[in-house]
Amino acid sequence: MDRRDFLTPAKKALATPDLSGFKVSRTNTGLSPYTGTFGVNEIIHLLKRTMFGAAKADVDYFRTKTLSQAINELLTVPSVPPSPPVKNYPNSVTAGDLDVAVTAGSTWVDTNTNDGGVDAQRRSSFKSWWQGLMINQNKSILEKMVLFWHNHFATETTDIGRAIWCYQNNTILRKNALGNFKQFVKDITLDTGMLRYLNGYLNTNTAPDENYGRELQELFTVGKGIDNGTPPYSEADVKAAAKVLTGWTVNNTTNTSYFNSPKHDITNKQFSSFYNNTIITGRSGATGANELDDMLNMIFSTNDVAQYICRRLYRWFVYYDIDAATEANVITPLAQIFRSNNYEIKPVLNALLKSEHFFDVLNQGCQIKSPVDLNVSLCREFNVVFPSASDYVNAYYMWDYLRIQSFNMQQNIGDPPDVAGWKSYYQAPQFYEIWINSDTLPKRNQFSDTMANNGYTRNGKNIKIDFIAFAKTMPNPGDPNELINDSLTYLYRLPLSQASKNQLKTDILLSGQTQDHYWTDAWTAYIANPADTINANIVRNRLRDFYQYLMRLAEFQLA
């Protein structure tokens, strides 16, 4: 589908709060390695940015590591791909559909279907599966990077249609997430899902389709200049790129892409001065496929690619505001690293995450959690127990519930608004703030309220927060002051004033009493006899109110 079909004037947005007059200090720090303390605060900052939330157990794990060890570990991703999504839907009603041969609980990714209803349920299965991978992420940056690349090389499952291709697209994101970006672009260009999504499969010498040729440059590699300014490439470059890509199409039976040389435009392709007036020589027959490599070489010889991708990574991992100092001290040297490492992604992340800029206090706590980040990190930080993956029916139900929460808050994984991804990562001047409006903020609070109270129940299974279990992971939950301080350490990035903490303590943990020992007594009584439902309920009620309150404050929305 052509994104431009939708470039109608934006509907009048909700009134934007006026923050003019609120002066923000930014920083001049750059990529010099961070040499300060690597303590709990820094680990939490690192994990909230590179994983979904800073789960206490993960923080404890990294406390035994140096900064360098921690980041090396986070940047080491599993070499084995995850088990593919499974059939969690009923058999097709269409007699003879191939899907009928797929047994419940085994994967459908290798079996075609001609039943549109089945494909829709497979897409849902795919999304649930992906959501599950986020919830069950290991201690690596992988899942945050997969979502980053999904936002970057955005596709929509409803447009792709065939769930197998959606899965294949996701597999390419996973495989290349920390690999070589140039190879990544080649893989994604030839991805079945992308060929379908941006009409590449219809792009032929007789009917060239410019859709992919444009987005390849505008959104995937070169970019439109700083903050969506004037593109450095020309319209002619879009047409030329489209011609280079003619002939690439998809085999619906084998679910592979291939080069169909008779459909390839064998003329020479002339590019603009931005590309040094490069001419890609037209080739006939199978060698026409090599024109793609020529074009990628040409594109990757510009400086813009590295600069653009580094800006996108910066907005994903640090903050959206790239001022002149950040451009000079962070983006430009990062782009230099990207180029000098032949577009390997890992050295860039390594330099960024180990930098004094990344750990600069002015860059902490300034991200508004995306819906997916909010929901997954809430479950991970509070150790919400999901059905095990082997109980796939119920596991998929729960993952799907969580996915739909993010969907309702305007982030539907697998279906971003368009090929540009979510506005929060490119739309100046609001960026992340776009996530928060009068519709989504109450939904965020409602979700945390639900998880704090009855949770979600389906098919006899329930997911909810066990606040007692969470409090037990804190160092000294019997001391109300320490419990509050420690909980805030893990859940918030901004400090609360002592007055606020006192109020929380008195109003909630002490139920209006003034002496701390009332909480200590209650906790001690519970620990001494956890089977006593009355003792447990006394502490559970208070912990629920306490954490529910913390999750409702604006501070909870920040990471």
Added chain:
Amino acid sequence: MKRRDFLKKTGTGAVIPAVIGGFSLRSFGEDSPLNTLLANATETDHVLVIVQLNGGNDGLNMVLPKDNYSAYNNARTNIAIPESKILSLNKFDKTGLHPSMRGIQTLFNEGSLGIVQSVGYPQPNFSHFRATDIWMSATDSNQVLTSGWGGRYLNYEYPNFPNGYPNSTMPDPLGIQIGSVTSLTFQGPAVNMGMSISNPTSFYNLLNGVEDPAPNTPAGKELKYVRLVSKQTQKYATVIKSAADKVPSQGVYPTPNLLADQLKIVARLIKGGLKTRLYMVSYGGFDNHSLQVNPADTTTGTHATLLKNVSDAIKAFQDDIKNLGVDERVVGMTFSEFGRRIKSNSSGGTDHGAAAPMILFGKNVMPAVWGNNPTLPANATVNDNIPMQYDFRSVYASLLENWLCVKNSDLQAIMLKNFPNLPLVNSASCKNVVPNTSGTNLITNDPNPFASSTTLKFTTAGGHTLIQIMDTMGRVLSTPVDQDYTQAGTYTTTFYSGALPTGIYYARLQNGIIQQVRTMMKGK
């Protein structure tokens, strides 16, 4: 003629004073023409204001037993209020008030305040937290429930909240708590049905009682942004603020007085037209284990100041809503998680106890002292507690049925059990007719003192009748009678004390609205 105008003109004349047992009340007679007239009127704009006194209020120094002053004085000489200083109550000579509660005295004598003696529950719990949870969830002492009675009521009235709310029928918050956190009282089966506000005009605090300054960092900027959206989009923001804005001036409230501050907001929102049914305010500091009085003058000191603030705040509130013309719609109620022991401790304070009086205020409250003064042993020991006469859930249930017009058939789902209905308020608008009962000494025992067994003689008006034997700690030791009587009449049953130690025991009779306690002595 509007019903209210009618009430104003004829209400007093139609009220029939009656004296029942150890207590008296005024009630609408069954055959009163007023009842017939009101039968078609359904009042739906009633408001209940719940005043929580945190920490366990010493009820025995608040509502004083003038008829048993010497036992009172013996039990707590170091903190006892001098007999001459006790404030008297019109027509209730046996009972008086702490001298700092002149406002409460005035309201009582003017006919808009009631006192329920010795409210508690069987098997009282002496932990602040657990006792508070029991009062808020309205459960049995050994029952654990995560919802509150107010929340269950609001869930019954407004099912499926928050989905579909606010709407045209209920555009306003269902329950409002003044303060930063909504309490267990408003916790519904699935979500909390209440919202907390600390200031109706500075709106951000509606959602967040706590707002720390935003630093001038990127994080501070984003925090500020989220807060602003929160402020703009809180769905009840507009209605609350506009309700508050409709009331530019109010009566004079005492300052500094934290309870008065809260009640002032409540009065403003009620007058402003919110349809909110329940309000809750709280006032702390009652956990006075030591020095609750000034030793040089026991009528002053910590507890006296607390009681004065409660009294002044309620009086100012009552005056204000009267002036604002909304007093017809409002009933208030105090509660505390427990009372204190009968005997004071040696540090001039009192330790955690059991039953204590509740205060009901409002134009439509029956001005009466409900029940007898608590029985005090001549030589109280540290373990002696005031036994309950009224179950607190009976008070809640009565207010729900008679004031908030919950159907009797639905009441049990909210209150979990059936509780006797007490005619604490003018229930005419809910069409609940209060029976005119009378009688004295509904339960006696003979012999008394007794050695091993004693015969209880009790009079029931028919229907469900319950007799519980309790010790001075309020523990229910046995239940000799728990059955329905088809015939009204006087019956007997025998209580065998078995291996129980010698000492004081109580026989508590409950039959409909009638609850009486008989003190029994087990001797050798």
